[in-house]
Amino acid sequence: MRSADPSTVQERVRHALSDEFLRNAVKFTTERLRAGKQAASEEHPNWEEWRERARQIRLHTIAHLDYYLQEFVENARANGVHVHFADTAEEAAALTLEIARLRGARSVVKSKSMVSEELHINQALEGAGVEAVETDLGEYIIQLAKEPPSHIIIPAIHKNRYQIAELLSKEAGEELPPDTTALAGFVRRKLREKFLEADIGMTGCNFAIAESGSIVLFENEGNARMVTTVPKTQITLMGMERIVPTWADLEVMATLLPRSATGQKLTVYMSGISGPRRAEDRDGPEQMHLIIVDNGRSLQLGDPHFQELLNCIRCGACLNACPVYRHIGGHAYGSTYSGPIGAVLKPALNKNVAEWDDIANASSLCGACYEACPVKIPLHDMLVYLRQRKVEQGERSREESTGMKGFRYVMSSHKRYGRALRWARVMQKLLLQDGVIKVRIGPLKGWNSYRHTTPLPKKSFREGWQALEQDIQREHGGMDERVRERLRRYLEGQEKGSKGDE
Amino acid sequence: MKISLFVTCLCDSLYPRAAEAMVRLLARYGIALHFPDVQTCCGQPAFNSGYWQEAKASAHTILEAFEESDYVLSPSGSCTGMIHHYYPELFADDPVMLEKAFRLQKKTFEFSQFMIRVLGIQDIGATFPHKVTYHPSCHGSRLLGVKEEPLLLLEQVKGLELVPLPFAEDCCGFGGTFAVKMSDISGAMVSEKVDHILETEAQVLVGTDMGCLMNIAGHLHVRKEPIRVMHLAELLYEGVSGHAISRS
Numbered sequence: 001m002r003s004a005d006p007s008t009v010q011e012r013v014r015h016a017l018s019d020e021f022l023r024n025a026v027k028f029t030t031e032r033l034r035a036g037k038q039a040a041s042e043e044h045p046n047w048e049e050w051r052e053r054a055r056q057i058r059l060h061t062i063a064h065l066d067y068y069l070q071e072f073v074e075n076a077r078a079n080g081v082h083v084h085f086a087d088t089a090e091e092a093a094a095l096t097l098e099i100a101r102l103r104g105a106r107s108v109v110k111s112k113s114m115v116s117e118e119l120h121i122n123q124a125l126e127g128a129g130v131e132a133v134e135t136d137l138g139e140y141i142i143q144l145a146k147e148p149p150s151h152i153i154i155p156a157i158h159k160n161r162y163q164i165a166e167l168l169s170k171e172a173g174e175e176l177p178p179d180t181t182a183l184a185g186f187v188r189r190k191l192r193e194k195f196l197e198a199d200i201g202m203t204g205c206n207f208a209i210a211e212s213g214s215i216v217l218f219e220n221e222g223n224a225r226m227v228t229t230v231p232k233t234q235i236t237l238m239g240m241e242r243i244v245p246t247w248a249d250l251e252v253m254a255t256l257l258p259r260s261a262t263g264q265k266l267t268v269y270m271s272g273i274s275g276p277r278r279a280e281d282r283d284g285p286e287q288m289h290l291i292i293v294d295n296g297r298s299l300q301l302g303d304p305h306f307q308e309l310l311n312c313i314r315c316g317a318c319l320n321a322c323p324v325y326r327h328i329g330g331h332a333y334g335s336t337y338s339g340p341i342g343a344v345l346k347p348a349l350n351k352n353v354a355e356w357d358d359i360a361n362a363s364s365l366c367g368a369c370y371e372a373c374p375v376k377i378p379l380h381d382m383l384v385y386l387r388q389r390k391v392e393q394g395e396r397s398r399e400e401s402t403g404m405k406g407f408r409y410v411m412s413s414h415k416r417y418g419r420a421l422r423w424a425r426v427m428q429k430l431l432l433q434d435g436v437i438k439v440r441i442g443p444l445k446g447w448n449s450y451r452h453t454t455p456l457p458k459k460s461f462r463e464g465w466q467a468l469e470q471d472i473q474r475e476h477g478g479m480d481e482r483v484r485e486r487l488r489r490y491l492e493g494q495e496k497g498s499k500g501d502e
Numbered sequence: 503m504k505i506s507l508f509v510t511c512l513c514d515s516l517y518p519r520a521a522e523a524m525v526r527l528l529a530r531y532g533i534a535l536h537f538p539d540v541q542t543c544c545g546q547p548a549f550n551s552g553y554w555q556e557a558k559a560s561a562h563t564i565l566e567a568f569e570e571s572d573y574v575l576s577p578s579g580s581c582t583g584m585i586h587h588y589y590p591e592l593f594a595d596d597p598v599m600l601e602k603a604f605r606l607q608k609k610t611f612e613f614s615q616f617m618i619r620v621l622g623i624q625d626i627g628a629t630f631p632h633k634v635t636y637h638p639s640c641h642g643s644r645l646l647g648v649k650e651e652p653l654l655l656l657e658q659v660k661g662l663e664l665v666p667l668p669f670a671e672d673c674c675g676f677g678g679t680f681a682v683k684m685s686d687i688s689g690a691m692v693s694e695k696v697d698h699i700l701e702t703e704a705q706v707l708v709g710t711d712m713g714c715l716m717n718i719a720g721h722l723h724v725r726k727e728p729i730r731v732m733h734l735a736e737l738l739y740e741g742v743s744g745h746a747i748s749r750s
């Protein structure tokens with residue numbers, strides 16, 4: 001992945017939190033997408049069953065990835081596609097440049113390629129004097145703004161229409177109204193010329209169908225159609241995990257992906273591309289290249305905690321559901337992929353644990369991502385595993401590891417724990433102000449910046465237990481017969497249930 | 503039959519009133535809870551931060567405390583979720599402890615889950631004539647799958663006006679050590695949660711996890727908002743007895 005953003009997670013977060021425009025724009029759009037998804041999944045008669053089906057398809061495919069990749073590549077080659085493999089981002093960029101050189105290309109139009117953002121292909125092309133133009137509206141906007149994407153499917157989600165109008169007006173050399181239709185119209189006219197001039201069309205790939213060697217693109221704007229039909233050469237970049245075995249499997253994905261992403265029942269355009277133009281075709285490229293990219297993905301293969309990451313279909317539902325993303329947007333994550341999936345992918349794609357930043361800590365582990373994910377990736381668990389891996393490999397902060405040693409010392413014995421409580425009760429007297437604790441020191445610094453802490457009461461539960469127990473024995477008789485019966489039956493039922501499981 | 507209280511370190515130290523309410527409510531059905539005092543903390547703060555050895559040391563006290571129990575009840579969906587969802591993972595490499603973890607998992611319930619699923623009691627006979635809103639805690643509802651139970655109990659309370667909380671399922675920003683380490687994000691989250699609570703114009707906020715409630719109450723206090731924050735058991739107990747748990 002790209003060399004890390006020099007700023008720390010904390011700095012990026014603070015920056016994002018102080019940007020009201022960004023926060024409002026992100027809230028506005030994620031709320032809309034989330035509501036759309038909610039409605040679409042409630043309308044679907046068997047949403048949970050389909051989620052499980054999709055998960056099984058992904059689990060199966062990834063478990064046999066070598067087999068399906070081979071089947072896919074053989075079929076694609078038979079269709080006349082030039083297939084290349086890139087282990088790293090640098091290799092993928094070098095392959096792209098080599099194709100551009102051989103084809104004598106001066107310009108590239110692009111659509112639907114988050115993976116090219118991951119690989120920094122635009123920078124590589126521009127470095128070699130080849131113009132690269134994004135044709136999807138959101139991508140075009142962030143290209144003009146010279147910013148990375150801040151959402152997997154809505155790359156300019158952090159900008160409101162006034163900011164967009166300003167950017168596009170500069171490009172147009174005239175003042176454009178902050179009206180979505182007018183702005184989109186300007187971009188369409190502008191890009192039409194680019195399509196006609198372009199030597200290469202570049203896309204990503206939503207799914208690759210092993211049984212036929214085809215790639216499939218889902219889109220709403222229709223640019224990918226142009227990108228894959230007008231220029232003479234097509235380059236498609238695909239992550240090595242994008243495979244599904246059959247067209248029937250694709251149907252499950254086509255049901256879940258748009259619904260999870262935006263709440264649409266179907267994506268506006270779904271294109272299946274099986275190779276370069278054949279004699280009987282009306283359009284299509286003369287040459288088609290496919291670059292299959294690893295770039296850290298194979299690190300997850302065989303990893304009991306992270307292999308499921310490869311199941312991701314990049315729908316963005318976890319971002320829209322995430323209460324952290326809602327407040328900080330995408331750039332704070334410091335990588336191409338943001339939100340919960342980004343917070344896990346960013347470290348997981350980099351095997352050097354010492355280079356990991358704190359992004360896995362930027363989660364309250366609420367599990368909203370898992371609940372939203374159409375292929376049920378347990379991102380909230382993975383965030384814990386990432387933290388554990390860091391600790392295990394000795395990458396701990398001195399402060400925290402001292403705190404945790406203290407935790408262990410106190411919590412491994414109820415006697416020490418009881419003493420610690422009594423000690424804390426004495427010490428807190430020094431900190432009390434108007435009946436609460438407000439000081440912002442040590443671990444209370446961050447906490448008390450937004451809260452007042454209630455003091456420990458005079459007696460802990462355990463200290464009051466004896467009196468409470470006596471009270472209860474005095475006031476109440478034996479167990480209600482109906483209650484006893486239910487308790488007994490429930491236990492029996494559980495035992496039977498667990499025997500049945502075995 | 504031994505029915506034990508897993509009090510959780512937070513209720514033990516800071517909110518004994520919530521645990522006491524639970525004990526007194528169950529006593530009304532003749533259930534005398536047993537309290538093994540060797541228990542400390544489920545280990546979540548260390549576990550979630552990645553310090554699994556430290557988490558284990560603490561979790562051992564829980565496994566030991568409840569070995570002999572038939573049922574284990576807790577006032578926290580989050581700590582119950584820890585046992586259900588993560589103990590098998592935490593003890594995966596220790597067959598003896600793993601066996602104990604599985605046994606504990608089967609018999610451990612969060613309060614509202616126990617009332618509804620095990621006892622089948624919805625109507626506690628409580629009256630609580632106030633405007634109330636409910637925050638569903640993430641771990642209880644998502645890790646443990648306890649979504650309907652607290653609402654079923656609240657619905658039966660006479661006089662209680664339950665106002666739906668906008669964006670109820672959004673996390674309040676607690677997340678244990680998250681609120682300390684990523685305090686600015688957590689602060690933004692709790693502040694938005696409080697905005698939504700105020701929108702409901704409720705007099706009382708009720709929940710099933712004192713961690714989240716402590717977080718929200720702490721922020722309400724900074725904003726000088728006089729909303730009462732209660733554990734579900736406290737509310738129900740007050741509703742049947744006519745008075746709050748008096749502890750200082």
Ligand code: SF4
Pocket residue numbers: 152311312313314315316317318319341369372373374375376377379
């Ligand atoms: S992790 Fe799941 S929800 Fe998030 S982008 Fe991937 S498939 Fe979608």
